[in-house]
Amino acid sequence: MPPPATPSESTEAMVRHIDRELLEIKQVIRRCSGDPVAEPKLTGSWMAHLLICSKELLHSLLIDTAQKPQRIEPQA
Numbered sequence: 051m052p053p054p055a056t057p058s059e060s061t062e063a064m065v066r067h068i069d070r071e072l073l074e075i076k077q078v079i080r081r082c083s084g085d086p087v088a089e090p091k092l093t094g095s096w097m098a099h100l101l102i103c104s105k106e107l108l109h110s111l112l113i114d115t116a117q118k119p120q121r122i123e124p125q126a
Contacts, residue, residue, distance in 0.1 A: 061110045068103045075099065 059067070075096045082088040 059110070061107065061114050064103075064107050064110055068107065071099065071103075072096075 075092070079089065079092045079096065082092055
């Protein structure tokens with residue numbers, strides 16, 4: 051798997067990165083479908099991955115959408 055998203059990664063890049071990882075995880079889960087040991091472990095890993103990625107993505111979105119502070123110019 052690719053390394054986790056970095057804070058400097060754009061939100062758009064993070065979404066592509068997460069989507070690619072989820073596709074890989076879904077493929078592996080499909081191959082293990084019905085395995086009483088592997089399937090629950092992979093599903094748990096998938097859910098944990100989604101939670102971590104969601105936190106990082108939300109953080110990035112908050113930064114992207116935050117209003118920049120406005121500079122107050124002193125009046126002459």
